Amino acid sequence: MVDMTENEDRRAVIKSKLRQNFDGKIVRKDLTKKIKEGANVPVYVLEFLLGQYCSSDDPDIIEEGVENVKRILADNFVRPDEAQKILSVLRQRGSYTVIDKITVNLNIKRDFYEAEFSNLGLKNIPIDEEYPAKFDRLLCGGIWCIVQLDYEYMEEDRNGTPISIRKLTPIQMPHVDIEELKQGRKAFTQDEWMDVLLRSIGMEPDTLTYREKWLLLIRMIPLVENNFNLCELGPRSTGKSHLYKEISPNSILVSGGQTTVANLFYNMGRKTVGLVGLWDCVAFDEVAGIRFKDKDGIQIMKDYMASGSFARGKEEKAASASMVFVGNINQSVDVLLKTSSLFDPFPPEMGTDTAFLDRIHCYLPGWEIPKFRPEHFTDDYGFITDYLAEFIRELRKEQYGDALDKYFRLGTNLNQRDTIAVRKMVGGLLKLVYPDGEFSKEQLEEILKLALEMRRRVKEQLKKLGGMEFYDVNFSYIDKDSFEEYYVSVPEQGGGKLIPEGMCNPGQVYTVSQGKSGMIGVFRLESQMLPGNGKFERTGIGSEREAREATNTAFNFLKANAGHISGTISTTTKDYIVNYQDLQGIGMTSKLALPTLIALASIALNKPTVSSLAVLGEISIAGTMIKVDELANALQVCLDSGAKKVLLPITSAADLGTVPSELIGCFNLIFYQSAEDAVFKALGVE
Template sequence: METYEKDLNEKLNSYFAGKIVRKDLTKMIKEGANVPVYVLEYLLGMYCATTDDEAIATGIDSVKRILAENYVRPDEAEKVKSKVRELGNYTVIDKVTVSLNEKKDVYEAEFSNLGIKGIAVSPNYVKEYEKLLCGGIWCIVKLEYYFDEEIKGASPFNITSLTPIQMPNLDLEEIFNGRKEFTSEEWIDVLLRSVGMEPTQFTDKVKWHLLARMIPLVENNYNVCELGPRGTGKSHIYKEISPNSILVSGGQTTVANLFYNMSSRQIGLVGMWDTVAFDEVAGITFKDKDGIQIMKDFMASGSFARGKEEKQASASMVFVGNINQSVEVLLKTSHLFDPFPEAMAYDSAFFDRMHYYIPGWEIPKMRPEFFTNEYGFITDYISEFMREMRKRSFSDSVDKYFKLGNNLNQRDVIAVRKTVSGLMKLLYPNGEFTKDDVETVLRYALEGRRRVKEQLKKIGGMEFYDVHFSYIDNESMEEKFVSVPEQGGSKLIPEGMGKAGHVYTVGHGDSGMLGVYKIETEVVSGSGKFEKTGLGGGRDVKESITTSFNYFKANKKNISGTISVENSDFLMHVQDCQGVGMTDELSLAAFVGLCSGALKKPVQSQMVILGSMSIGGTINKVEELANTLQACFDAGGKRILLPMSSAVDIGTVPPELFSKFQISFYNSPEDAVFKALGVE
């Protein structure tokens, strides 16, 4: 492994000399100075962009000295102000925000850590660095002190020079040419090291998730969410690594701050920053009623209307938050967007605008060994590279080799193309890639969008039934499907003949959600006892099972003369396969299970028995037929037994879904038994 690190470090130094830094230096100094990584590496890039140990040691001393003398710690603000006064001028490193004082018609600066405001600043700086007006930027500022009694209310501090801590320019060709010298695996490792991670500690899957966090920085108007456990570094990249992204901490925000301020006629964060990331999605609230609506509009089109005009902006939106229970529990009880605030949590239109869902639960909690000590690009260099790549598009890189399957609607296609474009920009910025490279990226892009669609189906029902994402090879015309791991590749209803007495049905649980239920019936010699387990406490559930047993006793001769109730005991267990709560729609399926068990004849392979009955044998039709059939399909059902009374609802089922099944209709409970057992 050591030779790989050494070779990669040497390669980096020969092709990107002066643009790299040893990341353990960042860590070493970062622990003592509370400045963002890009500020620190800007200085390290000036003094330590070399592999010569002596030069590095001297450089570190310089950086430490500059930070000790010029970086303003909030608790030492008074000391620094005194230095400016006593020395006449002094250089500080601080975060500077500028606002227009319209009463005096001057721009005024505020220093975050130094705690001084109302300092006149030249309009030239404001024109050149617009971000000063919106959220502020870290700068190296030369301050002068001059107190004039004549001018009342004026600050004695003056700015003589202001330099933002960002790279002034970047040669993209250097990156394109340098990229050719690295394999895909090496380049991924370089990118991850550049943001401080140690790739050798992660599986390939995790590496891709860490890369996906960078897509909003290279792709315009890209909407992504990542929910997962605490401590997995979800917001780190947006806060520390890029000077082009802003992290909105805490919940409450306003339309004026985020989009457009009508009174000052100033565009908000989305116009000033490449990426706006929301930390802790559970707390997002807008003071304005129309906030979420404007956000939805912007996420869909990259524009929003305020007052009489429509504004365009290219910021990507990132939503990060915590999932407090396990994913399995969340999937059973609600959906993966559940941590969002109530105003959004059941708004399928809002989530439909998400281009990707990064599964935060697949990323391990950060430990010291996950942070790299090897060489990577100076964060400022990589941030500027990402910024430049926003001007290009790689979304058509799919078309040469693949077509997207027919389950993807227009929004899905846009989402997948944007993800592909973002990853291709990061991995193959020079536009040189193979068919296999594209396929790997495409499969990853489809998975994250399907994760969004699966949750939309839970929230919005049949409108989002088409979740079986695929892509088609242009050469062989072979169609390949992409699944999401947490939905479970293995089907609830297995292929092949089951045991006699085992039947599946789909019904509404007491949570109101549709779920799959398995009824297992064992028939043993005995004296006519009927024991039921797994039903929970609901009276209606027990009644529906009792109904089926009473009907079975009364009508067994219509099924077969060989069935004897007096000489057998019947043991029935009902399993709620998806944890949606017990259902009272079990009577007909339970009757089929009793007959199947008594005759020792299994029902047909992958069959789902739908419908319920009354004590007199009257058949009730299936409620929400389309959603129920979708649940059957997702669970692995191939054959469906349906009451004749449900035939009128077939028009509500999308034809593509209906065509996935062999459907048999039944008129009576006895008819259902014969068809389920394949006895016509």
């Protein structure tokens, strides 16, 4: 019960601070919900009206205000199917007020401005030039307005239109004082401000964990950062597209299906810029359905995502719209990580194109966001959506990406693209949470860790798809004061520590090699020894013939050479059982002779292998060493899996030149000259 009271106290504090600092720019979100369910108008239109009529704590005034808003919407909001009815009423009364989306164009031939009404279906209505001069967004994609129309038919002017615009009032905020916002922010703590932002987009922060709050704020980065590319894939009903469709009037949601270069980038026939020039954010719903009619569509998109510009015809065009890709993951994340990549839901021409995927700055883990139920939506006060959208838009002009240089340096594993991505995310989150530019080193570090994780998730999947080219995924940052380096992992990889620190049990061995699928991964061997008559049993490898043969090679080698290793090993009075585990689901490896030999010797001598060891390499039936394939990739897997020591055949020493030096520097490499030498060194016997 204490918890509930605490929450209520916090809400009361936040509400009074909002009243003091942002009066007239806040609204109770349950009112929006009540009316929204019955009216198909964007949230920002609704909240503009609620902000005007319901800005009070008095229940009677609020009730009266809600009724007013409902009446205005019923009488004045134009539904496309009722357009003719409204025109008829306008003609009868001579004047009428409508709520509609208005776009203005300049008629060059006749040198005046003309308005186009989206739902009313009217075109070429003359409009006074003071309006486009004052509200330039009328000329860029249009805005919702309350418009007073007059109707006067003149017999002598048959070519003109009887409809004229007497007064036009934008429903979207035409201007925001950003300094006022920054001053107002100073009154709130970090947690309070995060709650205000979340309530402003309709979410109830008291039902969310601290991490979930941050993840929902990351969704807002494309609205506050120019040319920011975000991908969010996750289960259904987590509100992935809600923000871009309903909350912000500055973003457009392109529902799945075909799109064209002309629509998205540039129409050469009309010489007009497409969606990326008109909106702050272009979001693609259901990525699985994205199709370009033009062959060069994805190429132009890649160019745009990397540089913010694209070439069409003879000229290069620049735009600042962010790109967002949202879609559903139908399997569990564990299955996806084992069987393919987290980019699997993308269409094949995108999902396997590493150059395209590398341009995605941030991969938001949609599976961590809860499926929304009614209690996740707030009934409390937040900013009027339009005020939120406009101040976020203003913040796009500011740059905070270099803020981290004061306290931190990024690690050597981040290349130029990684660095740009991390800086953009750090800048975006700082603008949202600390628009006044006041934050501590610890608060900056928290944001930096999140940014590194979101970019590393992209890089981890690129490593799966593109191999060695993307091996450097161990993202870190260095504290400039203490010179300590901190590594940031991604939670779904479990930190990747498949090979535990410290001593294993005798008979337990980890080996890294190529699985049946062709991917390189970690395999664990666990052994038992029982009194018996020299039987050798294997579990976990099924009917894999090559794997079975490799294990037989090991047991036969031990029978022939046990005396060279230790006089106490018996292959006649003991039975051995070895269990093989494919830890990453990549199919059992056939390179099992050497690891099996080490596992058998370890259990027979009751001596564990040295700590954090990965065994690489293989032996033939005669004990000849076989060098490691794809050494650099194998060592990268060792590093990701937590190995600190690597057992390598001396025949692989020549291949070390192909491995980046910083990767080699991560291990204690132990070379072996023969199969027996490998056993001794694995068990730490000199």
